[in-house]
Amino acid sequence: MEETLDRKIASVHTVPKDGTKLPLMEHFYTIQGEGYHTGKAAYFIRLGGCDIGCHWCDVKESWDANLHPLTDTDWIVQQAEQYPGKAVVVTGGEPLLYNLEYLTSQLQMRGIQTFIETSGAYPLSGSWDWICLSPKKFKGPHPSVQPHAGELKVIVFNKSDFAWAEEHAAQVGPDTRLYLQPEWSKADIMMPLIVEYVKENPKWRVSLQTHKFLNIP
Numbered sequence: 545m546e547e548t549l550d551r552k553i554a555s556v557h558t559v560p561k562d563g564t565k566l567p568l569m570e571h572f573y574t575i576q577g578e579g580y581h582t583g584k585a586a587y588f589i590r591l592g593g594c595d596i597g598c599h600w601c602d603v604k605e606s607w608d609a610n611l612h613p614l615t616d617t618d619w620i621v622q623q624a625e626q627y628p629g630k631a632v633v634v635t636g637g638e639p640l641l642y643n644l645e646y647l648t649s650q651l652q653m654r655g656i657q658t659f660i661e662t663s664g665a666y667p668l669s670g671s672w673d674w675i676c677l678s679p680k681k682f683k684g685p686h687p688s689v690q691p692h693a694g695e696l697k698v699i700v701f702n703k704s705d706f707a708w709a710e711e712h713a714a715q716v717g718p719d720t721r722l723y724l725q726p727e728w729s730k731a732d733i734m735m736p737l738i739v740e741y742v743k744e745n746p747k748w749r750v751s752l753q754t755h756k757f758l759n760i761p
Contacts, residue, residue, distance in 0.1 A: 573629065593609030
């Protein structure tokens with residue numbers, strides 16, 4: 545869209561503390577592919593910047609915030625308004641590096657639901673209709689995030705991740721949905737183990753990256 549080239553851009557080295565500008569890596573309208581809201585139409589806002597460094601991350605280009613333009617949050621909200629699906633997923637990178645109060649308040653004022661996908665490594669900011677907490681071993685979640693998680697989504701890369709998942713399940717609320725999701729490159733190996741684990745521990749559910757099967761963003 546031509547307007548994309550014309551959006552206001554400033555230096556990415558000074559993200560304002562009030563959240564009125566954010567390092568925007570990409571934004572697109574699609575179908576949520578994983579977790580509790582699988583199959584739901586949503587507008588994705590991917591912010592640049594992450595210091596967690598998962599070696600299996602499939603969006604490593606998001607890690608360096610300086611590679612992504614600091615963009616007016618009002619402009620981001622205007623783009624989200626254009627689509628019929630009134631839900632926004634804020635992801636990254638690690639979106640909680642930034643103050644998300646302004647972004648979420650502006651979206652909710654327009655009747656748009658706010659969802660976040662986060663490792664939880666930083667204090668919670670923003671007003672959220674749904675929080676997907678996906679903790680990483682490299683930097684554990686901040687205690688301000690865990691009680692508010694609507695879902696806990698643990699990526700299973702090896703067998704030890706099952707015990708690690710249980711550790712985090714004990715730290716979230718009693719109504720938090722629990723999901724085990726195979727790391728994409730090891731899905732053939734880990735999926736049979738996940739299936740058996742869920743059968744033996746039915747408080748857990750299986751999450752799949754269905755958008756990759758569907759070949760959509």
